[in-house]
Amino acid sequence: MHRTLLPSVLTVLAISGCGERSCLGGDEDCLVASPCEDLAFTCDSGSTNAFVVDDVAQIPGGIAASGAVGDFVLENDQVKVVIEALDHPHFNATTGGSIIDMVVQGEDHDSLRHYWQATGLLPFDYIDYTSAEIVEDGDIKAVQFHGTLQGRPDTPVHTRYEIRPCEPGVRIRTEIINREPEPASWALVDGMYFGGRENLGFAPFPGGGFRFRSFGLGDLTEVMTPVPYVVAGMHTEPAATYATVECTDDEIHTFLTEEIVPLGLAPSLVMPRDYLVYERFLAVADGSAVSHGADLALELREQLFGEPWTELSGTVSIPQNDGGALGQGLRAVVTVSEGTASTPIEERIPWTVAIPDDTGAYTVRVPTDRDYVVEVEAMGRVVAESEVSVGASPATVGDIALPVIADVTLTGTLNGVDDGDEVHILVHPADDATYEASKGLMLGHFEECAPFLGHPYGGSPACNRVLVTEGEAVTVSLVEGTYDFFAVAGPFSTLARVGGVTVSAGTGQSVDLQLETIDGLQPSGTLSGDFHIHARSSFDSSFPDEDRMRAILASKVEVIASTEHDSVFDFNRTLADLGATGEVAVMTGTESTGHVLWYFNPTVTYPQVTGHWIYWPLTYDPSLPYQGAPWDEMVEPGMLFTRAEEAGWDADNGVMQLNHPVGGVQFGRDFGWASAMLLDGTQDLNEDPTSAQALFSHQPEGSAFANDDYHAQEVMNGTNNAQFLQYRAYWHYLLNQGEVRAGTANSDSHTLTDNVVGTPRNIVFTDTTLATFDEPTFNRSVREGRMFGTNGPVLLATLVDDASSFGPSTDVLAAPGSGATLELEVRAAPWVDVEEVRIVVNGEVVETLTDLTPPPSDPLSVPAGPADVLRLQTSVPLDGLLPASGDAWISIEAGTPLVENADLDCDGWPDTGDNNDDGSIDWQDVDDDTLEGPPESGCFDIGSAGPLKDPPIPEDRSSAAYFFHAVQPGGYPLAFTNPFVLDLDGDGEFTGVTR
């Protein structure tokens, strides 16, 4: 009633003298006003075009390219922008309508993962667009979207993306009206989503640039900072840089993180019937450095606000005889900050960052009439600084000399034959002094590298890692010091080391690493596999496809599952490009990664996501959204499995794997399903719909699957084994509950620098071979758990019962006779020390074998034969190991003794080690400076205890233990078998363990 009363009269009253209404009046068929009217670019032969993609060839390429047939394209003579179709939402958005790709016209350097609108962080702050249309007015082309906030029909939102001739970007206007009866608080922003390991956000503000402070979710309003512009740079080639400037206000509000950068209006209290309008220009420039985008931003600000700029030029130079070339990687990076040498860092205003070209020259734009400090970062460290006063005219800062460094030329071979193998080389400082001298951090972010050879998440060389092809040499630059060079080709090769190489500034050296495959170490009838691998198609990786495949080839893993986040990519293409078809079997799948928070857990009042899941096979189709994967948001696992099947996943012959089930949360999004459920590992599963314990087996309405209809679970994830105890505890818990799933071991590698691909890996007993690879046969072995996981030890276990023998699997075996034995065999390469073998029954270690043959004294030796790799061969009677009643299961583990950790938050999963080394694990080991005593209840809040403690990292750089750590950073030798599942009570089924 109230909305129709005298609307036309009131409308006349309301708009008298108020100008153009755009879509604010709520009229159907309204046109969103054209934004940024004060901008004007001219050129010869400008043109524009707007269309719906009907051919994948129309979609630009690049590290972050994700467009699909059906998306919208706006382009002119300068740029090309792809905007999602309504039914192609990505990441944090629940509908399409966001920018998914953006390039300089003619380039395939898309580096923009996602650029979407929101008003806050909670589900009802997201925008659901419900209609879209292309609008043309002569040379002005636009796509406009209409919708509302999610679940709030009285909050209309309208967005217009507009392209004009000659412009280096796209104009955007968003309007939102509060037609609800109560006030709202909105931060109307665009979200630039990087996902981590991709672009870095940069903004000019005191103490800013790339620097940003850490904060909690309760500090968001305080950290929103007004800045003149925001630029996102990739710092690895090929790449584009993106700059955003607000058109109607000379400040845009933002906060910076490595994963996401919101930019837009300040948080605003919006009364009923009031509205917000946000106009901005998003520009794109070729090149990975911030300066490319900052130059455009200053040009935009001059047009919009009359702010003058000028050019500042300079050079960096390398003294003679220093072979470290400029223009490569991050040999030199120049930051220009407003201030003087005496200005404290927290008061300087960084305006731009440039990467000098191969002659050392750079030119940037800066605001006029200010003093600047020019800071040079080389190899991840600030090495020089100079001051300059800039007036209205172009200025020069002169030459800045870089410290002299050294070159090392690396080569490597496998088996002494130059047949194009890839070799993965890891470089480590040989002493503490070299470590201190060589450690670097890229622009203050990501991870510390010692030495710093290149962007830690880019292509080779990255951080301290290098990929070398047999017959080819790679030259890297190092600061003066002494280094050790290591290489290994997976667990079944020797380890090569050239140690104590002292490099002096201004000199060059050569290092050659020779590897040998150890025959007979990998069990016959097996294929090694890594079922969790990422590259540039994932939102949290900028690792080029070619380098990803080279790293896989270097690891000698034989089967991979390509598991990009929320999308599909087929690495067979990359294999073919490298001429390596047939050397790796590629299974194509995806990793579902929840972004959109929603309410599904009856035991909590806040929204969540449902962890990460991997499944294969899926067909790669670049014309489809997510390249063939289903949209995977806001569903319980059972419905995810249903959507996967609808998208083509073969439920009968494929694999569904639960990843890292416990721990880890980012921006309120759990990485693990068990953590998201808040499953209590001290209580049994049940079917009480009000209980978290019931979520495990819940079948969502309309779903063809239940949440527990998966085949496998990661027990080892990552090279450093950091959360093995937690994943293992969850796997054991489920086995004890009678829920048998295959256990897997995967690297979860995203770059050359984080986890080493193929470490850990699965050794799968299968009838298929690499030469005649049959995926359904292989997958059947995986689903049935006919494999063990390892990062080095080869662990073979057989249950011998009378005349029958069985390997570990998910099969339920009849109760063994009294004479049954476990036949155990452990082998390992000389550089892998296996200190003990643990026999685990029903989750408890019932026997530990320590009488193993020690590794050879020389970890670099080449075994002469099988005897040289054998560490243990023994028979263990089962009698006495099994419980007297109920069912049982057995798993075998081998490697380094595990460090004791306790469960201080009482959820059933270990979380805290003896971190203060006082001999006990208690509240004093929890990493929380505010603690003054133990919790009154005796248990910490879920997730507030920790951290876990791992076996110590060896400090003696000449020790064999250190050599293992050098090629598997943070890791320690570890292997586990899948279970022997025993129907001890003879009732015909395995019902778990009596608690």
Added chain:
Amino acid sequence: MIALLLATALAGPCDDTDRGMAVGPSTVNPRPGDLGSGHRVCPRTEVGGSVGGAAVIDAANFYGNLAGGLTAHGSLALDDKTELYAQVELIRYDALISAFSDSVMGPGHTMVGASRRVLEGESWGLAAHGRLVLPTAVTLYRHAYPFALDAGGTFELAAGPIRPHATLNAVFSFAASAGPADPWLGLGWVGGTEFRAGQTFGFLVDLSGTYGYGAGGLDHLSLDPGFRFGFSDVVGAELGFHMPMGGRARAPLGLELAVTGRWP
């Protein structure tokens, strides 16, 4: 004491022995300008001030809305039946707490109104009244300025120490904006009674609500208890509460303390 009560029981609604204590329905109302509230049937000339606030806490949805302000009010009795009145929110504070929060402080709203007693008996009266609320809270609004008005009537009965009353209003508002005017029209009511212990203390309980205004349907239903004090012939005070009982989920909880000086 009995004589005093008897004297009160025989009093009409406009008896001057009410002294400084407030009369009529509760005016504690979180809406700007007390939109939708009742108004006494007996004119007075007075000035006063009040301080009050309201809060909405919806923890499950990470939403909190706080509002408070300092208000000056006054009225002028033109004759024994007719009154003009006005209210100026001198300063107003609003805060919205969510994932992103914001707060605003500045001048508040302005209200002007008039009432006239149109019917009466020995112990009862019926007044017609109306008010206009102007969006002078210029720091609170960005682009859309809401104008509001109400019109209705209030009935009061003096039945000894018990003084029931009832108000019925039409409530209307719209926004002057380049955006939607979004007119809201609804029905408001206040009904309750006051208990008086002599001329220095009173307690009242009202039930107020609006229907069809804002989100439509039952917009709010609240219990509005209050305490009244008469300190002399001219000075009175009132402490009132606004306690949501129904309607839309985010109805505010409010309280107000008013002090008034009256010209007898």
